[in-house]
Amino acid sequence: MQVAVIGLGAMGMGAARSCLRAGLDTVGCDFAAAAREAFIEAGGQAVGAADALPQGVEAVLLLVVNAAQTEAALFGPAGCAPRLAPGAVIIASATMGPDDARRLAARAEAMGLLYLDAPVSGGAAKAAEGAMTVMAAGSAAAFAKARPVLDAIATKVWELGEAVGAGATVKVVHQLLAGVHIAVAAEAMALGIRAGADPRQLYAVVTSAAGNSWMFENRMARVLEGDDAPRSAVDIFVKDLGLVAEMARGLNHPVPLASQAQQLFTAASAMGHGRADDGFVIRVWQALTGIPLPGK
Template identity: 80%
Template sequence: MKVGVIGLGSMGMGAALSCLRAGLAVTGCDPREAARAEFAAAGGHAVASAAELPQGTEAVVVLVVNAAQAEAALFGSEVCAARLAPGAVVVCSATMAPDDARRLAAMAGARGLLYLDAPVSGGAAKAREGAMTVMASGPPAAFAAAGPVLDAIATRVWRLGEAPGIGATVKVVHQLLAGVHIAVAAEAMALGIRAGADPRTLYEVVTSAAGNSWMFENRMARVLAGDDAPRSAVDIFVKDLGLVTEMARALDFPVPLAAQAQQLFAAARALGQGGKDDGFVIRVWQALTGIKLPGDDRRR
C-alpha cells in the first residue's frame, strides 16, 4: 500500500516509521531537511512538498499543526489531492475545530476521496511504538481503506460515528484535560519548590500517590532533568486550549479552568518559551517568584 505521511514532527515521524515497519510503502513529507534526512536514514522515502508524493498514493496521514496547514497540504498550492489514487483515503490527524474537520471532509468528498476525521493521542514515544490512540469518525468505507495504516500506527482505534467532526470534538475535549493537567502539574511542582520541598522527592511522592496524573509523571520528569526539547510545545497548547474556548463559546458553555490554563501557556510564550516543551510552562511561576528549577544548572 502506498502511503504518504505529511508532517514529520514528533507524532508524524513516529507514524511514518510505524507504517514503514508494517511493510507499507511510505513517503514522508516535511519541509525541514533534518526531518527528511532522519526518515530517509530509517529506510523511508522523503520529500519536501506534498506535491511530490508519488502518483497513485492510496492513503495519506496528515499530522500537521492545524487546519490551515492541513488544508494547504491537501488542497492548496501543494495539491496533494491531485497525487492520490481515485477513492484514496485521507486520515486527517491534525487537531482542529469540528467545523474545520467537516469542511475538509466536504472538500475531500467533492474530489472523490474518502476522509477520516482522526485525531491522535499518545505522545512521541507511543507514536514511534505504533501504539497511539486514534479517535476517529467517518464512513465505514474510509475505515476499511485506512485499515492497514490504522493497524500500523495505533493500538486503539475509537470508531465514534460516521459524521466528520465527532473525532475533532472528542480531541478538543481531550485537550482541555491535557492542557489543564500540564498547567496544574507545573503549578504544584513550582509551589513545592517555593515552599522548600525537594523537587525530586516531591515527584516520587506524587507519582506514588492518588494525586498523580500521566501528565505530572511525564512532564515533571522532564522539568527535573532540565530537558525542555519540545515533544509537544507550549505553542501547541496556546492553540489547542484556544480551540477549547472557541468551541465552548459557540455552545454558551463556561470553561474557566481551560481559559486560565490557556493564559498560562500564553504567558510562557510571551516569556519566549513558545517553542519549548509544554511542561516548561513552569517558567511562568519561575519568572513570577524567582524559584530555581532543578535543571537550571545543566542548561548553563
C-alpha cells in the same frame, strides 16, 4: 498499497517509519530537506511538496500542525487531492476543531474521496513504535480503506462512529484536560517549593495519591531533572488551548480553567520559553516569585 505521510515531524516521522516496517509502499512529504533525508535513509521515498507525490496514492496520512496546513496540503494550489486514486482515503490526524474536520470532509467527499477524522495521541516515542492511539470517526468505507495504515501506526483505534467531527471533539476535550493538568502541576509544584517542601518528596507523595495525574507524573519528572528539551512544547498548548477556546466560543460554552491555563502558557511563551518542554510553564512562577527550580 501506496501510502503518503505528509509532515515528517516528531509524530509524522515515527508514523511514516511504522508504515515502512509494515510493508506499505510509503512516500513521505516535508518542506524540510533534513526530514526528507532522514526518511530516505530509513528506506522510504520523500518529496518536498504535496503536489510532487506520485499519482494514484490510496491513503494519505496528514500529521501537520493544524487545519490550515491540512487544507493547504490537500486542496491548496500545491495540494495533493487531485493526484490521489479515486476512492482514496484521507486520514486527517492534525489536532483541529470539529467544524474544520466537517468542512474538510465535505470537500473530500465532493471529489469522490473518503475522509477519516483521526486525531492521535501518544507522543513521539509511541509514534516511533507504531503504538499511537487514534480517535477516529468516519464511514465504514473510510475505516476499511484506512485499516492497513491504522494497523501500522497504532495499537489502539477508538471508533467513535460515522459522524466526522467526533474524533476532533474528543481530541480537543482531551487537550483541555492535558493542558490544565500540566499548568496545575506547575502551579502546585511552585507553591510547594515556595512553602519549603522538598520537591522530590512532594512528587513522591502526589504520584502515589489521589492528587495524581498522568501529566503531573510525566512532566514534573522532567522539571525535577531540569530537562527542558521539548517532547511537547509550551507553544503546542498555547495553540491547543486556543482550539479549546475557539470550539467553546462557537458553542457559547464557558471554559474558565482552560482559559486560565492558556494564559499561563502564553505568559511562558512571552518570556521566551515557547519551545521549552511544556512543564516548564513553571518558569512563570519562578519569574514572579523567585522560587528556585530543581534540576541539573
